[in-house]
Structure formats: structure tokens, C-alpha cells
Amino acid sequence: MNKAQKEIMLIAQEECAEVTQAISKVFRFGLDGSHNERTNRERLTEELGDLHCMLELIVESGLVDRSELLNASGNKRKKLMQWSQIFEDENV
Numbered sequence: 001m002n003k004a005q006k007e008i009m010l011i012a013q014e015e016c017a018e019v020t021q022a023i024s025k026v027f028r029f030g031l032d033g034s035h036n037e038r039t040n041r042e043r044l045t046e047e048l049g050d051l052h053c054m055l056e057l058i059v060e061s062g063l064v065d066r067s068e069l070l071n072a073s074g075n076k077r078k079k080l081m082q083w084s085q086i087f088e089d090e091n092v
């Protein structure tokens, strides 16, 4: 990895932790719960946006191939369709 790629990976790691924290606040206080005049939904949206930006930079910097990433994403969805209840009729 070059210097830029290392920085991208470091910031991506931080953003993963921030997404984890934002999801934890949603579970504890609800999507519409608020703190300092911002809702947990707004915080979650911001942190997911930050992480999305870092994923794009990971691809753009050549750390990961975009088509392989999309393929991995599709594979995850297939596993969730088999092993989770997310897509069952009563949950959609």
C-alpha cells in the first residue's frame, strides 16, 4: 500500500467504528431519538455516507476491484436471502 491507500484504510476503519456507534444509539434510543438537536437517523445517515465515501475511495485508489466488490455484495445478499428473515413476506 502507498501512503494515500494507508490513510484511506485508516479513515475507513474509523468510519466503521462511527457507523457501529450510530447503530448502537438507534437501538438504545430509537431512530427518532435526538441529542444536541440531531436525530439518530440523521447521525446514522451521516456516518453511512462517510463510510460510503470511504468505500468509493477504496475502489478508486485501486485497493479493491469494483466489479469484485459488487460481486461480493451480491453474494452477501444471496446468503441473507437464505439465512436471514429480512426478505420474508411478513418483514418487508
Ligand SMILES: [Mg+2]
Pocket: 015, 018, 046, 047, 050
Ligand atoms: Mg464519520
